[in-house]
Amino acid sequence: MPATRAGQTAYELGLAFGAAATGSVMAAVYRNHVQAASPTGAPADVVREAAGNLGGGLAIAERLPGELGEAMAATVRNAFASGLHAVAIISGGPAAALLVLVLLLLRRVAPTGTRETPAAQEVPADGALADELAREVIEGTEHMETQAPRRRRPSATPTPSNRPAPSTPPL
Structure with a gap:
């Protein structure tokens, strides 16, 4: 079984x-x-x-007379809220423990995307690198000017550039 498939199965389980x-x-709890x-x-x-x-609890509470029905409906709603609170506490504990574990383990991992510049690659103070980059940009734009421009197909939907000008009625 491929590792990705095993991971998906473990996730679903x-x-x-x-x-x-x-x-x-x-x-x-309810x-x-x-x-x-x-x-x-x-x-x-x-x-x-x-x-x-x-x-079912709310349906039964509706059939009970007066204050007894209202009290039963309140009891059922409070019981539901108590169940949600219990689940949140039970789920939050392992989630918090996992957060602490991940933070502890990530302290040992070096950040990615950061490199120290070796001394040989340092930017020269006289601006030679900027001059070189400017030459490359200029040469690149000259090359682009020698290529034939692409022609665009007319659009089937009217755009500001291909829409006929509105005619104004004579005065």
């Missing part, structure tokens, strides 16, 4: 396992929060159904 793990954590913080007076079977998922 990591994504799938990461989504499954964080989804499981969020569902567990379920526990709904069951622990459900409003008093809510029937046990209603609480059990609301703990199943957010959409």
Whole structure:
């Protein structure tokens, strides 16, 4: 298996396992929060159904009468937020640890794109290098002038250069 293919497979596996793990954590936190913080007076079977998922919990809260329904909807929303917070904390820990590891390892890597100029390549103080570059530019432009200019095909769409001039009505 080529290395690029193996890397792609590892990436996809990591994504799938990461989504499954964080989804499981969020569902567990949500379920526990709904069951622990459900409003008093809510029937046990209603609480059990609301703990199943957010959409179901909100649908059940809408069917409950008055303040009980509002309290159940608030509980379901808070449970969802608690699940998100737990996942963010769990995901943020390894991400922060990875950041520290990368920064520690990159301290040892030399920056790229920077070279010290050897003494032989230093720019002469008398401007000889500038004179040489100017000669090359002049010779290059003379060469360009001897070549035949390219002709452009007329454009099918009107442009300011090929658009007919507007006619003005007589006064």
